[in-house]
Amino acid sequence: MAERSTAAVDVADTSGEEPLTAKAGKATDDGAKAEKVSGREQDAAGTDEERAEAIEPQPPELHSGHKLARRYRLEECVTRLDGFSSWRAVDEKLRRAVGVHILPADHPRGRPVLSAARSSALLGDPRFVQVLDAVEENDLVYVVHEWLPDATELTTVLANGPLEPHDAYQLVSQVSQAMAAAHREGLSHLRITPGSVLRTESGQYRIRGLAVMAALRGITCESPQRADTEAIGALLYAALTQRWPYENDAHGLTGLPKGVGLIAPDQVRAGVHRGLSELAMRALINDGATASRQEPPCTTPEELAKAVAAMPRIRPPETAFSTPPPYQRTGYQQGSYRQPSAAAQANRATQPVPTPPPPLQSRTGRALKWSVSALLIAALGLGSWQLADTLLKREKDQDAPGNSQPAGGPKKHTGKALSVKGATEFSPLADPFSEEDAHNVTDGSPSTAWVTGRFKGWPNFGNLPTRADGSGIIVDLGSAKDISGIQVTMYRPGQTVEIRAAAPSAADPTTLGDFSQRISKLGEAGDKLDVKLDQSVKSRYVLVHITKLSSDGTSDWFRGGISEIKIFS
Numbered sequence: 001m002a003e004r005s006t007a008a009v010d011v012a013d014t015s016g017e018e019p020l021t022a023k024a025g026k027a028t029d030d031g032a033k034a035e036k037v038s039g040r041e042q043d044a045a046g047t048d049e050e051r052a053e054a055i056e057p058q059p060p061e062l063h064s065g066h067k068l069a070r071r072y073r074l075e076e077c078v079t080r081l082d083g084f085s086s087w088r089a090v091d092e093k094l095r096r097a098v099g100v101h102i103l104p105a106d107h108p109r110g111r112p113v114l115s116a117a118r119s120s121a122l123l124g125d126p127r128f129v130q131v132l133d134a135v136e137e138n139d140l141v142y143v144v145h146e147w148l149p150d151a152t153e154l155t156t157v158l159a160n161g162p163l164e165p166h167d168a169y170q171l172v173s174q175v176s177q178a179m180a181a182a183h184r185e186g187l188s189h190l191r192i193t194p195g196s197v198l199r200t201e202s203g204q205y206r207i208r209g210l211a212v213m214a215a216l217r218g219i220t221c222e223s224p225q226r227a228d229t230e231a232i233g234a235l236l237y238a239a240l241t242q243r244w245p246y247e248n249d250a251h252g253l254t255g256l257p258k259g260v261g262l263i264a265p266d267q268v269r270a271g272v273h274r275g276l277s278e279l280a281m282r283a284l285i286n287d288g289a290t291a292s293r294q295e296p297p298c299t300t301p302e303e304l305a306k307a308v309a310a311m312p313r314i315r316p317p318e319t320a321f322s323t324p325p326p327y328q329r330t331g332y333q334q335g336s337y338r339q340p341s342a343a344a345q346a347n348r349a350t351q352p353v354p355t356p357p358p359p360l361q362s363r364t365g366r367a368l369k370w371s372v373s374a375l376l377i378a379a380l381g382l383g384s385w386q387l388a389d390t391l392l393k394r395e396k397d398q399d400a401p402g403n404s405q406p407a408g409g410p411k412k413h414t415g416k417a418l419s420v421k422g423a424t425e426f427s428p429l430a431d432p433f434s435e436e437d438a439h440n441v442t443d444g445s446p447s448t449a450w451v452t453g454r455f456k457g458w459p460n461f462g463n464l465p466t467r468a469d470g471s472g473i474i475v476d477l478g479s480a481k482d483i484s485g486i487q488v489t490m491y492r493p494g495q496t497v498e499i500r501a502a503a504p505s506a507a508d509p510t511t512l513g514d515f516s517q518r519i520s521k522l523g524e525a526g527d528k529l530d531v532k533l534d535q536s537v538k539s540r541y542v543l544v545h546i547t548k549l550s551s552d553g554t555s556d557w558f559r560g561g562i563s564e565i566k567i568f569s
Contacts, residue, residue, distance in 0.1 A: 072090070127204075153195055155251050158242055158252070175192070477540050482536040496523065500545055
């Protein structure tokens, strides 16, 4: 049986409980009661009678090997809890692993789960684990989502110790920005815990169970933005201290001492970054907790994301290089595969040195020596002549007009890089994908990028009318300037791209027709798109226009983006 990855299935665990793996024929219960997240969420079943009705339906009696929709083959039951079960499965059509939540169609939460899953799927934000399918058939409701075998739960990461300041900064930055984008679309999580945040091998954080986990557990909340913000603050607190910021132990972490209340992370553990400690306290404002310097609390993910962006950027730690061992001369370098023993060296020293053979003294020997010497002199002369001839030809080629450019390799931009005032996302017919990430294309770091959403089956942005004009990035140079070249680093190869510029007198262009000057033809780009103009173009606004996305290489999902844009005078 393949090794089970806890980072792949959205396990519905409760605080302080461990995920339960059970056989399909033996339904178990972890004793989960009606819960509140940070004291704010309310279980959908408000009374004991309603709670009894909510857990009355039992999980469907399924088994390994069972197929859903003649496509999803169940492999391993990961969780059986509260009337639903979670499985690791295989999509036999696309030959990939997926996660599946299953519950009876007559379950009181069946309809809310379907609605939440479909709303989450429409978001299409790559920072969340994507919902792939949500179906009701054969008296079952099941939700299929991504399986991420290369990702690790934050619970597992924190079990090895607190995070470095740079990693904690990336955690709160990425999670708060993702949840701000979700709340703008009317979606909340209400179950953000170390078990619902995954870290990939590349250091990116992915959030699973958006809207779905709250629907499965029947969790509602009067202030969803406040609840999610406090949950992100709890994640940051745990990342800095390896302690859970409440009195009860949870998620494999020890809680705070009882009776002392909520204390700042830099008072719990030495060496905690002061700015991150204050940021965690600004998010955790429940029960009278406040920041140490009395900054206003962060009550929404949007406010928290802005507070993170206002902090000085925390650089990653420098790589530590170990001192190499001292050089030791080996036996092979001394002429043997192993060091001879002391006895062998002593014997060798006592052996007489053999007498060398006498030199060639006869007439034939002298003739042979002269012949060999003459051949060596001729060979040296011929080689010197050929070398001199080659050097002379190379000098002539370099002096000839038109040959000043070195052979091989692309010609470098001779102009200087122009300063950029700002960058915005080009999305004339629909809401932007990631407007807050548009500045990543001009920050000088190819490791950051602006990325589009994911579309299934259609590279032209899902063949949607609202995406008929594609997308891209508009770069504002601040004033009309002469442009002689543009260099674009793509998020991934295979995207169909063109570059346009607005008229010199254009002011705040937003539609495709506003960019009347075509700098490059529409075509498929590789990792980089390098354009050098024979005649400069004058403009203030430059559009890198994407009309088709590229496949991720493993399925029929398409996505694109831009990592870096440089414009030269």
